[in-house]
Amino acid sequence: MSLSRTLRLAVRFSLREMRGGLAGFFVFIACIALGVGAIGGVNSVARAIGDAVETQGQSLLAGDLRFSLTQRRVSDDERAFLSSLGDVSESAAMRSMARLPDGSDQTLVEVKAVDGLYPLYGALETVPQLSHDDLFAAQNGVFGAAAPDLLFERLGIKPGDRIMLGTQEIELRAVLASEPDAVSDGFGFAPRLLISLPALEASGLVQPGSLIRNIYKVRLAGRADEAALEAARERAGTAFPDAGWSIRSRSNAAPSLSSNVERFSQFLTLVGLTALVVGGVGVANAVRAYLDSKRSVIATFKSLGASGGFVFTVYLVQILLISGIGIAAGLVLAALMPFAASAMLSTVLPVPANGGFYPSALAIATLFGLMITLIFALMPLGRARDVPATALFREMGIEGRGWPRPVYVVLSVAIAGGLAGLAVWFSDDRRMAAIFVGATVLAFVILRAVALAVEWLARRSPRVSSTPLRLALGNIHRPGALTPSVVLSLGLGLTLLATLALIDGNLRRQITGNLPEVAPNFFFVDIQSNSVDDFTALIGKEAPDGKLMKVPMLRGRITALNGVNVRDLNIPPEGGWVLRGDRGITYAADVPENATLTEGEWWPADYKGEPLVSFSAEEAAELGLKIGDTITVNVLGRSISAKIASFRRVEWETLAINFVMVFSPNTFAGAPHAWLATLTDANAAPADESRILNAVTRSFPTVTTVRVKDALDVVNGLLGQLATAIRAAAAVALIASVLVLSGALAAGNRARIHDAVVLKTLGATRRTLIAAFSLEYMLIGLATAVFALLAGGIAAWFVVSQVMNLPSSFLPEVALSTVVLALVLTVGFGLIGTWRVLGHKAAPVLRNL
Template identity: 45%
Template sequence: MKDPALLPQAWRLARRELRGGLHGFGVFLACLCLGVFAISAVGSFAASAQGGLLADARALLGGDVEARLTHRELDAAQRAALAEKGRLSEVVEMRAMARAAQGEGRLLVELKAVDEAYPLFGALGIEPSAPLTDALATDAAGRHGALVEASLLQRLDLRVGDGLYLGEAELRVSGVLSREPDRTLGAFTLGPRLLLSHAALAETGLLQPGSLVTYAYRLRLPPETPADEVRAGLQAAFPDVGWRLRTWREAEPRVRDFIDRMTQNLSLVGLCALLVGGLGVAGAVRGYLGGKVYHIAAMKCLGAPGRVIFSGYLLQVLILGAIGAGIGLLAGAAVPWLAVQLFGGRLPVPLLPGFYAQPLLNAALFGLLIALVFSLKALGIARRVPPAVLFRGYAETARLSPGAGVWAAITLSATALALLAFLTSADRRLALWFIIGALACFAIFRGLSALVIARARRAPRPATPSLRLALANIHRRGSPAGSAVFSLGLGLTVLVIVALVQANLNRLVDETVPAEAPAFFFMDIQHDQVAAFESVLREVPGVRRSERYPTLRGRITAIAGVPVAEAQIAPEVRWAVRGDRFLSYAAAMPSGTELVAGRWWPADYAGPPLLSLTADVAQGFGLGVGDHLTVNILGREIIAEIANLRRVDWSTLDLNFALLFAPGTLEGAPQTHIATAYVAPADEGVLLRAVTDRLPNVSAIGTREVLANVARTLERIGTAFQGMAAVALITGFLVLAGAISADQHRRIHDAVIFKVCGATRRDILAAFAAEFVLLGLAAALISALVGSLAAWGILEGLMNTPFRLRAGAVLATLGAGLVLTLLLGLAGTWKALGQKPAPYLRED
């Protein structure tokens, strides 16, 4: 046969085989479909979220350009310069305590004061529907209107029309705020939103010098005006204002980063499911070609070259792989549409459903490479089946080698798979660790599954017949035990990893908070209110102790003279340069801290600016004692020398700061105080009412409520990872089902022999159940060990988080896996129990 005829001959062979149906390829299709679906669904959801952010960017930012300041407003000249560029809207944001006009309820709320131009883009959701100006207008009693989220009404037992005290003013709840266009991302908050007018905010008396207030000035530009040019012009005209200028293209960069990280992590879990599914692909192709041995030998006797056989069955595998991957791609591409239809406005990010080719192409390539990597060996062996098999009456192909060329193709495909995972990853370091971990897991599980079979072969013969038969079934030639332990073990390992990582992250909230944690953090205490605040603490008998520090807000602008945008900063401390940070000054070193470098300054220090920095931030910045850090505080650049480095245990919740200045630098700046109070639980309500009644502008943050919010956030993230891990586990069960299905004929044959020898159904069921229990236990023990080690590496190495083995989570996960393995195994062998011996005896 000439080479040009290779493809037509191979196509004829593949087409003929496909006409015979898809029998034996159910697991093949399901495994590829599930794995490709997982990857394409994550990619499509992330792409639609990115598209939604871009399409909604102006609404998310609130304008084409935003100028943001903390603590202070723009002056008249600066405001006029902004107003010349386009339509201007001014938004003021802060936190405060609200209390019901009737009753004792107190609640921390997120205030937003807006003008008549708000919102410049998008639309507010108000229930009952009303224009914003009418909702915020003053009623006959002189009360300004306010819009609140539904949770505020529930927690303070209020209804629309009721009164609400905020600072020194009484407001009227005029409606429920169901949507804000510039707050659709569901960011972490400390309380429900309360929307009011600038006039109403002025009457509350909450705007005090040094209060933690954010002023945002937003511009809607004419259609053809470039936002970047406007920002550059404003920055050049007012270089020393200290504002943060952003355009609509930079809206919510943290959310974009979060989406990228979630996409990366979930995609890797989905790829893990696809890798586990590769075992099902290998088993299905091997089982299918095993049944074609005599057919292949006959074709060789008639002169068919091995390359035609190889190419024909490869075409068949690729066609079926395309079908399975295509179904997965369609399902994955539909996820954003379904999410919008099912959840709508409850989604944490705006979605723009559509057909996103890049994530679907990546998922298709993953599916193609998995199909090749796990099917080429069986295809290579089929190519080398000798024609003499047709005359020997049996086929021993397990020991055949696929050949050097096929091994080279497998290596090339596996390398391409690893490169694709690496190049499509937003975090190359994490992707590299995943590739190494996947290779290690495959090697470990392959070796351990072989060890389980070897131990079963060498184990003493139990007196119980069912156990004896179970051990024999595990180590006999052609047993599916290796594939079962391998596939099920990998799936359970992924589930153990996710369970342990989530349990340890939850532990940070549940267990690392000390018993002596403060009950409240009190913020925005004015300097002239310190004495009154201390007096209230003394009057409440349950207060054991308190801490207090002056606070300001500052933004790090340069590290050792290098602007932040150009500096090399470790990823784990990038939070320190994202926007303004709380900072303070102190003469004495805070309690509970340890100096690791340098010396503390004298209590009466009055020299050039000195700074104490936490050791982790200094390491991430690449700084040491004697280096300099530039901090912008209220528009003034302060260059401070690092005098010492501190190690801080943040889990104590004692008051502390990453940046702590020496005395003599910040005392003259507008500032407020922050304090903690340690009080008995029974007296928390008394303290809260006493402080907020005496000092209405002071905000109280309850520690328990903050920790509950963090726990809910971790739970939502963990749910997504658990769902993806479940896909990996389901794929593992599919592989197990495929192995059981391929072994069906042998089990029927065994059941017939047992019945002839006098065994009852109960005896046969006990033997099969013992086999699956032993396999499940082996897979569970291996998964517990490997999954715990992997979770330890992820937490200690990648997340820099202490690891603790959570035996309950591991046992619950493995117990569920063991029960499902037993049920699946028995369901797959149930057919064997009902077979009559006579037909099979006649065949033999």
């Protein structure tokens, strides 16, 4: 018989057998649909957001090009160049303190000063909606401003009230509802205060060395396609190579948002893949149970002369058709997800994702779903192919010991390898994806070993007098036991949840407990050089027991390493943050007291030679730097090259004053700069902190004061939101685990009915059988929970201590919740199935034995 005819005949038999419905395949279809829907939906949503960022780039940037400078404005020549490109809108951003006129209260604000052309694209929305002059212009010597509701709430004021900014009185004339370029400005720790550039000049906040970012948005004249944008960027780099400005175009309007969406979508895709892999266990269980129910049909096929290959083809076609139903259901969910997300995320993301249909994302999900089906279905199908008809008529099922033919094993392994390769290939961060895939494979191997160990311990356990316990131990290691399926299905989901819970718990403990104990109470920014002594005297008076540390601070951008422009270097992701944007830098004659030299030597106190720099050891290693290398930093429009003289171990987690780069004092001789200071007073009560904050704000209105506790509260809130989102995503894997668990228990019901009837015939009571089955599920669930805690604890320790460089500790509450969840799921689902099993009458079952 030809191959095509054999295939047609197999398809015909498959369709005939499926007329009886899809009973027993609910878990199969649900697992495939869940995984495919998660993968396709997450990638579709990410692409919808990416498209929104790309299509709305002009509005999000409020310009075609954005030039950013720190601590200086453009020169006349630079301004003339920008004006030659098109319309230019200037703005300035800095942090400062807004206080009530009577000095009774104050708060940190993110000041943004704009000119009359703002915004070049998009719309500024306020309540009430006012024109630029009505909103910002000076009226009777008082400038106007807009602020979000948060600022009004913090200061207990309303529109029309006035505040002090620096030395200038400001009237809050409207509530800020929306600013088009908020997302391109990046995340802020404080509420926005939107004012005019003249108001900022009048406030006295702009001083030599002030930490201020000047931004110039350009609306290109004439043609403004991507080629014109790139040409303008190249002209800017060629005409002003030492300008030190950061240039961004509308095609990259919100790099932080795009990067975060990509990272989060990658994580969710891997979680979805984990759910799909966990669901693969359900696929294997469903296929084995289905083939077991078809043993008489398979035996009949073989008795009538059908080959093993024909039997394999018949049921492979059926499995693929059923998988197609699950994949189709998952694709429907995935296709709808961008439209649902556009409504749900509208209040969270500043970019409206308008939905859309993304065939490539759905194609990837389809491919993953099909590959998972084949990986987990080929092995049981291969076993069924080679079981002789006599054995099928004689035995209870087709599940046997040993392996199927090598070709099926090789095919399964090859498809699994292809799936892993595709998962890494389609990922943005292939290193992390490879680690994730490797960890999943390792977890599967370990979970299988755990299942074997549990069975071995049950088999080797001493004989006990308790009948229910003896029956439970026997059920754990008997042929066809539920142990491998339950451990595999529940283990991955619980491990993932335990890992995330431990990481989240350690971060929260660090932020709310450990960090406040070692972190300073306050950071003081923009202390002018001529005010340092007076500021020090004030702190000595207000906090006599406190420790004040102060250092000079400038801002600079690393532009080259060893003479090579950083744009031309292949920098690993973990070290790339040092080269993105401006970095705080300082100079010092002596080694900072909170740092330790790890390599090299410090310069003499009276050093006058070539510029030297001490670099953070960890970041230097990530960038591949060594002693004697040179770095070039652009500071205030000047490019300065310095030789690396030493490396330092920096304890970032203390939140003390730390810098990636500390230069020799002669490097910045004569450069205008401000000072940064911290105050640490472990005995200061909240009332003392309020008094200090009020005193500094009244005496030094241009100094920005950041209370560390407030910043930690903001971070803790963000971590809480992120943890909730991540746990909700990880719950997809747990749902898949629960589905597989219920499917495994359902697949074992046939054998359970047989066992229950025989035991009841021999005198066992319903109470004894319930106790036995409960103990069995409890022991398996407990073993799975112990593994999840061990594996999750190790994974969390690695992330917290090795990646984040923070202290890691084991959290008993996470351990308890993991154990309880495992026991509730295993015992609960087990007893639900057992109750139905125990309701069967003995006679019908005994007649069919």
